[in-house]
Amino acid sequence: MRLNFLSANEDCKPEEEKVLTSGPAKKVAIYVAEDQQYHGSAAYAAILDFLFFRGVSGATVTRGIAGFGSDHQLHTTRLVDLATRLPIKVEFIETAHKVEELLAKLQTMVGTGLIEMHDTTIVKPAETKKAHAAVPGKPALRSESKAKLMRIYIGENDKWNGKPLYEAIVGGLRAHDIAGVTVYRGILGYGANRRIHKDAALSLSHDRPILLSIVDTEEKLKAFMPILDEMVQQGLVVLSDVDVIKYTHNCETSERRQETRA
Numbered sequence: 001m002r003l004n005f006l007s008a009n010e011d012c013k014p015e016e017e018k019v020l021t022s023g024p025a026k027k028v029a030i031y032v033a034e035d036q037q038y039h040g041s042a043a044y045a046a047i048l049d050f051l052f053f054r055g056v057s058g059a060t061v062t063r064g065i066a067g068f069g070s071d072h073q074l075h076t077t078r079l080v081d082l083a084t085r086l087p088i089k090v091e092f093i094e095t096a097h098k099v100e101e102l103l104a105k106l107q108t109m110v111g112t113g114l115i116e117m118h119d120t121t122i123v124k125p126a127e128t129k130k131a132h133a134a135v136p137g138k139p140a141l142r143s144e145s146k147a148k149l150m151r152i153y154i155g156e157n158d159k160w161n162g163k164p165l166y167e168a169i170v171g172g173l174r175a176h177d178i179a180g181v182t183v184y185r186g187i188l189g190y191g192a193n194r195r196i197h198k199d200a201a202l203s204l205s206h207d208r209p210i211l212l213s214i215v216d217t218e219e220k221l222k223a224f225m226p227i228l229d230e231m232v233q234q235g236l237v238v239l240s241d242v243d244v245i246k247y248t249h250n251c252e253t254s255e256r257r258q259e260t261r262a
Contacts, residue, residue, distance in 0.1 A: 020057050020125045026099045027120040030090040030106065032113035034063065039174075044088040046171075047109050051092060053175030053227070054102060057126065059092035093120060149242040150221050152212040152228070154235040156185065165231065166210045172227055178220060184211040215242065 036043040044061055051059045064087035094102075099117065106115060158165035166183050173181050186209035214221065221239065228237065 020093065020095065020122055022122050022125055024096070025093050025120050025122050026096050026117055027093050028091065028099055028106075029116040030110055030113060031116070032088050032090070032110060034086040034088050036088075036111060036113065038109050038111065043109065043111065043113070044090055047090050047106065049171040050105065050109065050175050051090075051102070053172045056092050056094055056098070056102070059090060062089045062091070064088065093122065147215055147242050147244045148218040148221050149240045150212075150214040150216075151238040151240075152214070152232070152235065153238075154210050154212075154232060156208045156210050158210075158233070158235070160231050166212060168231060169212060169228065172231070173214060173224065176220070176224055176227070178214060178224065179216045181212055181214045184213065185209075186211065215244070 030044075030047060032043045032047070034042075034044075038046040048059055048061055103115075152169065154165055156164070156166075160168040170181055170183065188209075218239075225237075
């Protein structure tokens, strides 16, 4: 079941991504350690998700077999070496304007790593295809008395691109500067197929219900709906009006919060 109940709203349709064309561009290489973390995830994986959801034309992750960094310690893949800080490179090519949009966030995400950028020329661009455009950031959450609550109901076993669907949705929300999301795992429930899903050691069903709860402005949540519509194949989305009594964070402190967690 696809979530198309908002597709009639023209404001919710994804913009067509500006694809790369022949001519000048920027080539960006990001170097991080394999065990480097960003908000509890591998830094290179978080960076790749960020680039994907912000409409970058393509990116490649490669794993080094040997190297050293600013600590001047040698890291290799030899079995006798217990080091886990092997070098990881994330590389992509984009327009100068697009790179400028992403650079500030990438500098935060890379932490102690390195970002290299130089001019390049695209001789033959890749085939043209549609991609999801980046939703303009700021403000992530404005000081206002009214907002929207989005609840997303899916199953724990639901997948998207080989990873748990709820994790992929969280990554997409963060890449689009949604103010915050909380994921809940249910202990008992049933859905459209009327089959009971429960959290029990002796139960044969491990597809427990998952609920994602998001609060932000109506404009930003509806702008994310085209992405959600593509990711969720079976589930339920509910939008409700809410009165915001207290903000945990606002748009001015969001970047500072990310820096302290990195």
